[in-house]
Amino acid sequence: xxxxxxxxxxxxxxxxxxxxxxxxxxxxxxxxxxxxxxxxxxxxxxxxxxxxxxxxxxxxxxxxxxxxxxxxxxxxxxxxxxxxxxxxxxxxxxxxxxxxxxxxxxxxxxxxxxxxxxxxxxxxxxxxxxxxxxxxxxxxxxxxxxxxxxxxxxxxxxxxxxxxxxxxxxxxxxxxxxxxxxxxxxxxxxxxxxxxxxxxxxxxxxxxxxxxxxxxxxxxxxxxxxxxxxxxxxxxxxxxxxxxxxxxxxxxxxxxxxxxxxxxxxxxxxxxxxxxxxxxxxxxxxxxxxxxxxxxxxxxxxxxxxxxxxxxxxxxxxxxxxxxxxxxxxxxxxxxxxxxxxxxxxxxxxxxxxxxxxxxxxxxxxxxxxxxxxxxxx
Amino acid sequence: xxxxxxxxxxxxxxxxxxxxxxxxxxxxxxxxxxxxxxxxxxxxxxxxxxxxxxxxxxxxxxxxxxxxxxxxxxxxxxxxxxxxxxxxxxxxxxxxxxxxxxxxxxxxxxxxxxxxxxxxxxxxxxxxxxxxxxxxxxxxxxxxxxxxxxxxxxxxxxxxxxxxxxxxxxxxxxxxxxxxxxxxxxxxxxxxxxxxxxxxxxxxxxxxxxxxxxxxxxxxxxxxxxxxxxxxxxxxxxxxxxxxxxxxxxxxxxxxxxxxxxxxxxxxxxxxxxxxxxxxxxxxxxxxxxxx
Numbered sequence: 103x104x105x106x107x108x109x110x111x112x113x114x115x116x117x118x119x120x121x122x123x124x125x126x127x128x129x130x131x132x133x134x135x136x137x138x139x140x141x142x143x144x145x146x147x148x149x150x151x152x153x154x155x156x157x158x159x160x161x162x163x164x165x166x167x168x169x170x171x172x173x174x175x176x177x178x179x180x181x182x183x184x185x186x187x188x189x190x191x192x193x194x195x196x197x198x199x200x201x202x203x204x205x206x207x208x209x210x211x212x213x214x215x216x217x218x219x220x221x222x223x224x225x226x227x228x229x230x231x232x233x234x235x236x237x238x239x240x241x242x243x244x245x246x247x248x249x250x251x252x253x254x255x256x257x258x259x260x261x262x263x264x265x266x267x268x269x270x271x272x273x274x275x276x277x278x279x280x281x282x283x284x285x286x287x288x289x290x291x292x293x294x295x296x297x298x299x300x301x302x303x304x305x306x307x308x309x310x311x312x313x314x315x316x317x318x319x320x321x322x323x324x325x326x327x328x329x330x331x332x333x334x335x336x337x338x339x340x341x342x343x344x345x346x347x348x349x350x351x352x353x354x355x356x357x358x359x360x361x362x363x364x365x366x367x368x369x370x371x372x373x374x375x376x377x378x379x380x381x382x383x384x385x386x387x388x389x390x391x392x393x394x395x396x397x398x399x400x401x402x403x404x405x406x407x408x409x410x411x412x413x414x415x416x417x418x419x420x421x422x423x424x425x426x427x428x429x430x431x432x433x434x435x436x437x438x439x440x441x442x443x444x445x446x447x448x449x450x451x452x453x454x455x456x457x458x459x460x461x462x463x464x465x466x467x468x469x470x471x472x473x474x475x476x477x478x479x480x
Numbered sequence: 481x482x483x484x485x486x487x488x489x490x491x492x493x494x495x496x497x498x499x500x501x502x503x504x505x506x507x508x509x510x511x512x513x514x515x516x517x518x519x520x521x522x523x524x525x526x527x528x529x530x531x532x533x534x535x536x537x538x539x540x541x542x543x544x545x546x547x548x549x550x551x552x553x554x555x556x557x558x559x560x561x562x563x564x565x566x567x568x569x570x571x572x573x574x575x576x577x578x579x580x581x582x583x584x585x586x587x588x589x590x591x592x593x594x595x596x597x598x599x600x601x602x603x604x605x606x607x608x609x610x611x612x613x614x615x616x617x618x619x620x621x622x623x624x625x626x627x628x629x630x631x632x633x634x635x636x637x638x639x640x641x642x643x644x645x646x647x648x649x650x651x652x653x654x655x656x657x658x659x660x661x662x663x664x665x666x667x668x669x670x671x672x673x674x675x676x677x678x679x680x681x682x683x684x685x686x687x688x689x690x691x692x693x694x695x696x697x698x699x700x701x702x703x704x705x706x707x708x709x710x711x712x713x714x715x716x717x718x719x720x721x722x723x724x725x726x727x728x729x730x731x732x733x734x735x736x737x738x739x740x741x742x743x744x745x746x747x748x749x750x751x752x753x754x755x756x757x758x759x760x761x762x763x764x765x766x767x768x769x770x771x772x
Contacts, residue, residue, distance in 0.1 A: 141597035145597070305490075311737055360601045
């Protein structure tokens with residue numbers, strides 16, 4: 103009888119100890135495209151977030167608790183991503199970091215919302231912040247903010263009278279194309295070629311031929327990374343003569359690596375770029391990322407990094423782990439670099455989770471993206 | 481006109497690579513009376529062998545190509561025949577077909593685990609700079625892809641028809657029993673077939689990967705399109721595979737340019753259904769033909 107009592111005592115002590123141990127850590131759920139078509143974006147997003155987690159832990163964690171970040175691979179499949187967001191929440195995460203692909207985020211953000219779990223996403227489709235979801239926050243501006251930043255470039259710098267648009271037929275591409283067409287209409291620029299391609303498409307010969315025969319003054323390219331690289335390779339093969347201008351991905355390090363010399367001259371508006379080393383925070387981030395992962399960071403890496411640091415700053419502002427309070431704090435929040443240096447740039451969110459911060463125009467020169475201009479926060 | 485020429489030449493260049501892969505289907509069918517559904521992965525892998533040669537072994541690109549070719553012939557030819565085909569074939573062609581499906585998944589996932597899920601850049605064999613032909617800017621790379629693919633098919637046909645070994649391979653394909661009675665080393669001829677298939681797959685890989693980029697999932701589309709090309713052209717004829725590959729390459733580009741880009745992926749399947757309904761033996765195939 104005595105031994106049973108001892109056993110019960112031990113069991114009670116263990117069961118009482120378990121939650122105490124769990125409460126010593128804060129879990130963030132890394133739900134991202136770690137394989138499949140979105141792997142280039144997803145793995146960079148994850149690695150940027152991992153760097154942030156290690157820095158946060160080195161600085162004492164969040165609310166004095168160590169941060170853990172279990173990883174969930176969506177395989178770039180929206181339905182898988184939805185199931186994994188639920189799994190991450192069941193596993194006790196207090197925030198979701200991901201996903202990057204808009205098609206996935208559109209599906210899985212409802213799960214986080216139902217559970218009142220804050221979610222930082224790398225997605226840029228306009229529709230994401232138009233659903234009245236107070237728990238979803240961007241880590242870069244949506245296409246409806248990013249693409250309009252390009253309008254003055256087409257109109258005033260390139261002096262384009264007619265343009266073409268080449269876009270990938272997924273949630274991301276559709277969002278960008280819709281905003282671009284509306285912007286061109288407002289600016290009085292004629293869209294003479296509207297060329298859709300499929301995700302993971304490999305042959306762009308017909309797409310380029312169509313653009314070429316339409317003869318636009320410039321082409322807006324709105325595709326994911328691998329598709330952008332294949333597009334640029336084919337554009338060079340067919341000597342597409344006009345400037346190729348994109349939003350974010352077209353001048354990404356991965357695109358330049360894949361496309362090689364074909365990426366030379368490509369221009370893009372980027373919300374944030376690791377090449378903007380005149381910004382001290384970005385220079386420090388790039389250095390730390392290269393030391394940790396032995397490669398250059400992409401904008402997705404910066405987005406993942408900023409997402410995790412924002413989680414820390416806002417949680418500590420709230421003073422407790424509470425999804426509802428977190429959402430209230432995020433509405434209309436501005437995190438200035440002076441007080442929150444790891445945000446890299448002064449960053450604000452509106453009451454829909456849309457982000458606003460200064461952005462950059464970059465062009466690929468000698469195999470590297472070079473900042474050719476700064477666009478103020480809109 | 482220049483747009484049409486542009487699209488036509490691009491389609492021919494891509495189609496010629498499809499043809500190389502499709503010929504592999506035909507060869508394996510002749511040698512083992514089975515369909516190798518890992519054929520797409522056989523095209524995906526050699527590019528990674530080259531990358532291993534360059535990035536891990538520090539070899540130059542051209543030496544890495546030879547390394548990739550040698551490893552492909554060894555693993556995708558010899559080892560495939562010895563470890564997969566020979567033990568499973570006695571259990572029936574269907575069993576072997578299922579085994580090749582499993583092999584395809586294994587190769588794909590292994591490439592992903594070993595080299596990562598991200599696409600990798602792959603150096604081009606020829607410069608991508610455009611050449612002006614009748615107003616169409618055609619890349620030297622496309623022209624060389626087309627010339628090499630057609631040249632290899634021509635050489636293969638000459639080899640099979642004009643050399644003693646080639647004729648022995650044809651005899652083996654037509655009737656292994658009779659060929660053996662006539663003194664043909666049937667096992668060796670079958671092995672040659674698998675080695676040639678692996679070499680063709682490696683060549684297709686080296687030609688297409690600079691544009692498709694090296695990625696573990698490349699075999700899915702390539703394998704399917706080449707399989708359809710082989711059926712459309714005629715599964716039992718090398719010239720059928722050639723015609724099928726070129727036809728799909730050209731029609732795909734013409735459809736995407738002049739009809740619809742959104743449904744271009746459906747074109748090979750529509751072509752497949754039409755051929756099965758109207759001419760089941762394929763455009764160049766013969767209903768009873770067994771000639772390689």
